[in-house]
Amino acid sequence: MKLLAVILATLLGGFSLLAEEAPSRVLLFFSLNVEADHVLFATQAMQYLAELGDRQGFRVDATSNWLDMNEENLKQYRLVVWLNAIPPAAQQTAFERYMESGGGWLGFHVAAYNDRNSRWTWFRKFIGGGVFGINNWPPLPATLKVDDPASPVTQGVPPSFVAPVNEWYSWRPSPRSDPDIRVLVTLDPVQYPLGIKSLITDRDPDVPVVWTNTRYRMLYFNMGHGEKIFSSSTQNRLFENGVSWLLRRQ
Numbered sequence: 001m002k003l004l005a006v007i008l009a010t011l012l013g014g015f016s017l018l019a020e021e022a023p024s025r026v027l028l029f030f031s032l033n034v035e036a037d038h039v040l041f042a043t044q045a046m047q048y049l050a051e052l053g054d055r056q057g058f059r060v061d062a063t064s065n066w067l068d069m070n071e072e073n074l075k076q077y078r079l080v081v082w083l084n085a086i087p088p089a090a091q092q093t094a095f096e097r098y099m100e101s102g103g104g105w106l107g108f109h110v111a112a113y114n115d116r117n118s119r120w121t122w123f124r125k126f127i128g129g130g131v132f133g134i135n136n137w138p139p140l141p142a143t144l145k146v147d148d149p150a151s152p153v154t155q156g157v158p159p160s161f162v163a164p165v166n167e168w169y170s171w172r173p174s175p176r177s178d179p180d181i182r183v184l185v186t187l188d189p190v191q192y193p194l195g196i197k198s199l200i201t202d203r204d205p206d207v208p209v210v211w212t213n214t215r216y217r218m219l220y221f222n223m224g225h226g227e228k229i230f231s232s233s234t235q236n237r238l239f240e241n242g243v244s245w246l247l248r249r250q
């Protein structure tokens, strides 16, 4: 009897060890039917995240079919990434349930886009209550300031650095005004006006570009336009830290 108990304990222990060691799975959603610079970004991001998965020990799947965002399928994934699109209304409830029950989300650039006509109120609250304000045009490099040097996401990133060419978005109101939001990185206003044809100005004195909603395991990066996004090892550090933090966090 005692021997049986030992065998059982060993077997069960072995199983739980196996379960712990199974690699986390990450599901990337992308669209090819969007602005060319957003397709370029998504294409590079898929390669970048697959390589990061090899290094950090997670497994990446990618899909352009939003029907894959259903409750059953999402159960397999520790993290869902929206590279350059937002799900249609029919898939939104599945995502809400996934996030409310501890799912993980990483969104880039246009993934947080919403405006006064958007009807997904849960999502607006989720990303900090702001609607798209204005973008700089053409896309430009920008000086960014780290707001939260203590965050695991900003470890090894200097207090200020120049990020590669991107189309930057402002948000109204700034997500910082939501007490659930923790802003990690902001556009430095000393470079205003930013842009030529379309400008970010003092009309938006506070433009967070990386933040998290502390009620969820989520992270948003405003980067995601064009082919230069992964050209900075400093900025890549933010991405690597961010993915690793989302996969680790309870």
Ligand code: ZN
Residues within 6 Å of the ligand: 037, 038, 109, 110, 167, 224, 225
């Ligand atoms: Zn863009």
